[in-house]
Amino acid sequence: MSQYEKYFEDTLSSHRTAFYLRDESPDSKKLMINLFNYMRNRGWMIDIDPYYLEHYKLLAKDNFLGIKGDLKFVAEKYRMGFKIEFFQEVNFKNRNGGKYDFDKLKLMPYLIRCSFLVELNHIKSFCATEGYEDRSEPPVKRKAFDNVMKKIKSCCHYKEGKELPEYDGLPKYNCTDKDGKQIRNGDVKYFRDNKGRLQRGTVYHNINNMWWIILHEYKYTNIAAFKLFDLDTAENRIRKYVEPSGHHNPKSRIIPPVEQYESWRKEVKKGGVIQRVELANSFLDYLYRIDWITHKYEFFIKDNGRLGMVELENKVWGGHKVFEKPQQIKLYSRRLPMSSTESSWIVALRNYVTSGKASLSSWFCKDSNGNGRTSHKWPEVREKAWKMAALAI
Incomplete structure (x- = not known):
């Protein structure tokens, strides 16, 4: 295997806490064992993930749990490398724990986040000394529009001009809003957040019936077409509307x-x-x-x-x-x-x-x-x- 095919990357550029290493040779398993020994010397307690021991014994040998104070990680060994993902359970939203939160980095308290960044740097330095290439993207704070355009153009379904307002290559059922109106790239549309509060932004098609919505200079989100609407009815103009539910x-x-x-x-x-x-x-x-x-x-x-x-x-x-x-x-x-x-x-x-x-x-x-x-x-x-x-x- 060539040197170029052995690499690692973090996900800080997308505000996530995962670390990936790719290597199709048997060296990756040996590297992970050596990395874990190095981390144990730094105060980590690392063992087989008890969840897999209880529920999926056949997979347990490839899944690990690490703990150092309030900072934790889960690791998984693949045939072509391994993945380490950090989390904490001091401040979390998901009722099943911080391991299942989407915004792991954002929810980390300040000191835990600093600890995570230190440990991530040690992991990257260790892998670099073993001859692996660092392909991590720098955590540059891009504007929301730039991020959305990058996601659209890097998608495997991208077609030339897909991001333009005059693009007509979408099926009707993927570009119709809540009230049956056609949605076009660059339109200003309204939607409601998970608390029913009125929000608005500029929309660009993502995939299927999902649309990127630029909320302001640095913030964007992803919303289904049937949740978008215009302020053309009394119900749509209500500032906060909670839909009836079970x-x-x-x-x-x-x-x-x-x-x-x-x-x-x-x-x-x-x-x-x-x-x-x-x-x-x-x-x-x-x-x-x-x-x-x-x-x-x-x-x-x-x-x-x-x-x-x-x-x-x-x-x-x-x-x-x-x-x-x-x-x-x-x-x-x-x-x-x-x-x-x-x-x-x-x-x-x-x-x-x-x-x-x-x-x-x-x-x-x-x-x-x-x-x-x-x-x-x-x-x-x-x-x-x-x-x-x-x-x-």
Whole structure:
């Protein structure tokens, strides 16, 4: 292997705390062992990551945890090198700990950040003395516009002129805002932050339906097209707007008594398969009306007594198509012709109709999933599923 192919880099230029080393030869494993011994001499305690020992024993030999005071790191050995990522758990946002925060460097308290920079410099110096090339980008404070242009032009999907206002190579569904208006590079658009506060910036297309938004000279963010809008309606002009969610619906905290649920279950059982088909169809119609599914399906009993299903209409990609003749759906094929989310609903309801057992999953009605434009409907969906005995309490 040539000298040029052995290198390392940090991620300070993008305000992150990771260190990467690339080397396809067996030397990288030996280097990591020597580096860890060097860091132990500097006061680090380094061992196999206990999380992997408990949950993924086969991967444990390549994953490590290091601790020195309040500064920590996780390391992973690859076939072509290794990665070390620093974090702390004094000041963090993610409820699972600082290891899972996105802004690890920004959230580090001052003294911990200074300690991190010192340790990173020692790691880089050690690797450099072993003959590895430093390819780290200098942490220059670029302006937001320059950073966005660099990200756009360095993307593997970049096409000449993609960043210009007159570029027309985007599919409509990737450049349509919340109210159905076309978005162009350089437009000034509004959106709401995670607390519902009104924000604005200049937009440039990133990838798929995601758009870079330059908020001011040094700050930018990444927002989906369907969250962008103009100040042309009373609702859009509200300075702070909190969307309804499952968190705010009192029904999300109500669980019916066992006796009540048993009475619903017995009533459904008396009606047999015919009644369960009607209940399942009513449930699917409700999901379609609240836009949880984009195809309107119906179950029916075939002449041979087996369960069948047809598609009556759909709202795919923002359109609306009604079939003059219902389209037959192969209900028992290995892969249903629909999205995985819709397929999970259909398979669960199919099993409910045929067996009479509660077969729906309860994942969708947990408060932790109560975010999104129609999430406030989760408690109502759960209530309907309980009453038709398709969801166990």
